[in-house]
Amino acid sequence: MASYPGSIPSLATVSSANTITAAHVNDPNREIEAICTELGARPSQILDTASVSSSPADVGKYLSMVATILRTIAGIPSLVSVVSQNSGWWRAAQPSRFFVWGNMQNTTFAPGVDNYAYPFGGGVTTTEADAQIVVPFDMLLDNLWVDMTTAMPTGASDFLHVAIRRNATDLSLGILFIPPGTVGTFRKQQIDFAPSGDKLAAGDKLALRIKMDSGGSGSSGQVGGWGLEGRQVG
Amino acid sequence: MATFPNGLPVFPVHAKKLEYPKSADRNDPNREIEAICTELGVNPKTISAVAPGASPTSVAQYLDMIASAIQTMTGVSNWYNGDVPMRKTLGWNGLGNTVAASATRFVGFGSIESAASRALVIIPFKCNAVSLYVRTTSTQPFDGSLTFTLRIFTTLSSLVVSVPPNGVNNVYSATDTIAINAGDRLVIEAKNLSASASAGVGGVSLQINQTGT
Numbered sequence: 125m126a127s128y129p130g131s132i133p134s135l136a137t138v139s140s141a142n143t144i145t146a147a148h149v150n151d152p153n154r155e156i157e158a159i160c161t162e163l164g165a166r167p168s169q170i171l172d173t174a175s176v177s178s179s180p181a182d183v184g185k186y187l188s189m190v191a192t193i194l195r196t197i198a199g200i201p202s203l204v205s206v207v208s209q210n211s212g213w214w215r216a217a218q219p220s221r222f223f224v225w226g227n228m229q230n231t232t233f234a235p236g237v238d239n240y241a242y243p244f245g246g247g248v249t250t251t252e253a254d255a256q257i258v259v260p261f262d263m264l265l266d267n268l269w270v271d272m273t274t275a276m277p278t279g280a281s282d283f284l285h286v287a288i289r290r291n292a293t294d295l296s297l298g299i300l301f302i303p304p305g306t307v308g309t310f311r312k313q314q315i316d317f318a319p320s321g322d323k324l325a326a327g328d329k330l331a332l333r334i335k336m337d338s339g340g341s342g343s344s345g346q347v348g349g350w351g352l353e354g355r356q357v358g
Numbered sequence: 359m360a361t362f363p364n365g366l367p368v369f370p371v372h373a374k375k376l377e378y379p380k381s382a383d384r385n386d387p388n389r390e391i392e393a394i395c396t397e398l399g400v401n402p403k404t405i406s407a408v409a410p411g412a413s414p415t416s417v418a419q420y421l422d423m424i425a426s427a428i429q430t431m432t433g434v435s436n437w438y439n440g441d442v443p444m445r446k447t448l449g450w451n452g453l454g455n456t457v458a459a460s461a462t463r464f465v466g467f468g469s470i471e472s473a474a475s476r477a478l479v480i481i482p483f484k485c486n487a488v489s490l491y492v493r494t495t496s497t498q499p500f501d502g503s504l505t506f507t508l509r510i511f512t513t514l515s516s517l518v519v520s521v522p523p524n525g526v527n528n529v530y531s532a533t534d535t536i537a538i539n540a541g542d543r544l545v546i547e548a549k550n551l552s553a554s555a556s557a558g559v560g561g562v563s564l565q566i567n568q569t570g571t
Contacts, residue, residue: 129400129401129402130400132395133391133392133395135388135391136384136388137385137388138381138384139381140380144384149384152391155391155395159391159394159395162401162402163398163402176438176440176441178436179404180405181403183402183417183421185403186403186421192441193428193432193437193440193441196442196443197431197432197441197444198443198444198569198570199443199567199569199570200569200570210570215570220568221483222446223446223448223481225448226467226479227466227467227477227478229471230475230476242467244467246469246476247467267483268482269480269481269540270480271478271480346475349477349478349479349480349543351479351481351482352482353482
């Protein structure tokens with residue numbers, strides 16, 4: 125009867141004067157069997173479709189259960205169900221994401237005038253404080269999307285600036301430029317590649333500023349829905 | 359003194375009839391077995407959540423820490439209930455406004471809109487829309503239903519909530535799994551099949567499950 129896994133075994137130490145008994149051979153063998161039984165066969169072979177239960181049969185089964193849970197949490201297909209570059213438990217190593225959204229309700233923007241979009245709502249305001257939300261936990265930002273529902277004017281300076289702001293200051297890498305003559309959806313990526321000082325901390329005020337270039341020939345095209353990706357950081 | 363866990367043990371291979379096992383040949387494996395068991399810890403397959411720390415005392419305790427992390431991440435009471443997706447909520451609100459007789463409109467932000475572009479939102483990452491909830495604030499007329507459909511830009515999805523004729527003010531819901539890609543524009547289309555103004559439309563919420571990158 126092995127000690128393991130209920131307790132750590134303490135096996136004999138023999139000297140050259142000792143006679144090797146059957147127990148000297150059998151006891152270590154039983155412990156090795158107990159270790160292997162507790163680990164299970166091929167514990168490094170991870171199956172990410174394991175049925176999750178409170179009492180794994182062995183460590184290997186538990187490791188597969190963890191892989192299954194990680195895959196489910198992140199919404200990753202299993203290798204068994206979908207063989208693709210996006211399947212497999214290890215692809216669950218990604219941040220928890222959420223979004224901030226709103227709709228500017230087809231507003232057009234006059235050159236040189238700052239406007240601010242209402243988060244979780246419709247429309248814009250010229251008063252930033254009215255459109256700020258307070259960030260409740262630390263986050264990184266990425267993927268700002270804006271929907272131009274009608275085309276921008278075509279003058280050389282007809283750019284629409286859409287800027288993510290922290291505490292009334294533009295994030296250095298958080299500015300989306302929508303160029304002249306364009307329509308449709310636009311995206312600004314890699315906002316979280318900004319310097320560490322650009323990370324939003326709990327209590328920071330977040331806003332989205334929209335401004336037609338002051339040198340623009342006229343008002344912008346209409347702007348509708350928008351969305352911004354946030355990532356949990358600790 | 360065992361080699362494991364700081365190194366991997368290598369035992370001598372004895373040739374038949376050429377070497378007689380010495381005491382070390384018996385003792386060294388014993389020490390390694392003890393070391394393996396110590397590193398693994400007792401009952402490693404028996405999982406109970408333990409607060410994570412930088413230095414687990416054994417593999418068994420590390421496995422317990424993983425269980426605790428799963429429990430915390432998913433907000434469940436037992437680690438093995440943590441097999442659930444990361445969820446988000448997306449919402450609109452009609453503020454009790456109605457959809458005109460026999461009309462198709464869109465649930466906005468404190469309004470019912472005629473143009474989808476005024477009510478849509480852009481989803482910044484890949485996900486699944488899985489359930490739609492609608493709160494009505496008055497009774498739907500007797501002569502036609504009121505349906506709410508998740509639309510991906512101009513394409514109607516199969517996620518549809520129906521308020522039947524005479525449906526009282528209540529919460530109505532439906533579930534399905536609709537794949538959403540980063541940059542998709544989502545809007546809730548409200549179609550009133552009654553010849554009278556619809557029930558009032560209150561809050562509309564959509565459950566989003568994160569899926570990959």
